[in-house]
Amino acid sequence: MMMNTKIEKDRRPSGGSRPGSTSYLFSSPCSSAQNSDNDDDSDARSTVSYRERRREAHTHAEQKRRDAIKKGYEELQRIVPTCQQTDALGTGKLSKATVLQRSIDYVQFLLQHKAKQEEDLDKMRKDVMALKIMKANYEHIVKLHQSSPSEDKDTLPEELKFRVFQQMMDNLFIPFNNSVSASNFAEMSASAFNWLEEFCKPQILREIAKASLHHATIDYRS
Template sequence: MDGDDTSPTTNSRFSFSRTSSTGSIPAGCFSSASSAQGSDDEDSDSKPTMSYKDRRREAHTQAEQKRRDAIKKGYDELQYIVPTCQQTEQIGGAKLSKATVLQRSIDYIQFLITQKKKQEDELDSLRKEVMALKIMKANYEHIVKTHQNTPIHGQNLVSDEKKFQVFQTIMDNLFQSFNANISVSNFAELSGSVFNWLEEYCKPQTLRDVTLGILQQINNL
């Protein structure tokens, strides 16, 4: 009977302690596990956010550095291209400021524009000279062709005196128009009026009409 009185108490105590050690989890374990899980979640949430900011900051820094490198490269190329910048560096050895480089680049571009305008004017003048020479060439070719196509008969030979008279009359006629239309105020007006005179009075058709008129006059003498 004594064993029966003590056994329930012992069994109940044993079952309680056994259940407490194996069947249930202490509250401290829950709190520590939940806090550990919460800290892991916070770390997992904070790390990507900071990494994204770092990537943005790094990308911005790289873009800014590229922009500065491009500007520096542009100024270096201007200093290499513009002769006045090179001359200053060779003489003084001091580095030019960006404002000075830009101003000298502008001055050099304006100088190039002026030179280009002068070259275009010279080219236009040369074209006029070429055109005048072409007209003269065409006139001489026409005269030679006309002379070659003219039949020569022994009884109708023209003397050298007649040929010189024709030539002299043609030249006198041309000189009259030349003297009346040429301006000698300065070289520019002289050049321009000479080309205008060639285009107006030395056309093949004009010379042909003049020559025919002279030949008719001499033939009637």
Template sequence: MPRDHPFTRCNSTGSIGIGNSSSLNSDDEDEIESKPSPMSYKERRREAHTQAEQKRRDAIKKGYDTLQELVPTCQQTDVSGYKLSKATVLQKSIDYIQYLQQQKKKQEEERNALRKEVVALRIMQTNYEQIVKAQQTQPGHTETRISDEVKFSVFQAIMEQLFLTFNNVSVSNFSELSAGVFSWLEEYCKPQMLKETVVQVLRRHNNHMRSQPPNS
């Protein structure tokens, strides 16, 4: 009986050792199974394509949102209260850009007209300065007073210029005459056009007066 005791202990120890090894192997298998399997090439390409498509959609949405913030006519909803569609946003943006281009062209035309007016006024200034200088250098110089005849001549010349444009007004009946007068006023009696007419008349009279011999 005492001889069997070591054998039994050995078997018991061996049994314990085998049990621990089986437990470790089972844990390793569970850990391996819990790890995700590596993605295939097709799956990686599909995921990259999905991410790129999402970025593209986000960029387009951001662009439309920016347009709605910048374009005044897009800063509203439609009649039903819903957000404007992308097609509507694009069309309103195009219309607004065309409007800005027209405004820019109009401002450029007004600027060119103002430049011409400045040039004309400078010419008049130069002419008047030369007249004053010439009169001051004459012996026994006295200030020349403009007669009523010259004043009436200037007024008559201005009216003649306006009447040339008034000839285009229809006089078939009173209704057409009334409508034509208002159209004529809006087209030919703008402050800018009246200034140009007056400048031309004064320039002609100034040149005419300079060409006349001085009174003895």
């Protein structure tokens, strides 16, 4: 009996160890589960935070886009003259559709006006070119007159001047008579202006004057 008691004592843990000192071996699964839950909560919070950031970024971008559109409409109303007028109801505020339509109409007007100006500019360039040609011809005539013999420097009779004018008028009357209709005043006015624009251009008058001077000079010297 005493021997069994000794053996049981020998089986007891030595060094003051307690039976509960090995409980840490059984607490590890619970601790791992708790850590896993904490990680899941952290991931969930990260996902929510990411979604919130995306939502905020999308909201900010949408607001920025709307502000840009609003600013664009305000600029159109400021620079387009027809958008500065009130609407038909007199409320003073134009709808976006009205602002866009008036802006389109104004752009089309500007394009037509630009085309008209380019056409006028081209016509002016042609007129300037014709005037330069006339100027060069007049300078050439003056040089020829200055280099003529001394007898040509005498004063010309008035009759020669009249002949030059008469010759020019005869040359102009031929197309005038063929182009102008005298059926009524309205038709005569319209056809007269058409004749003026077609046969009284600077280059045509220059050729008529040159031919008239040539014929008058030949008649005078003969």
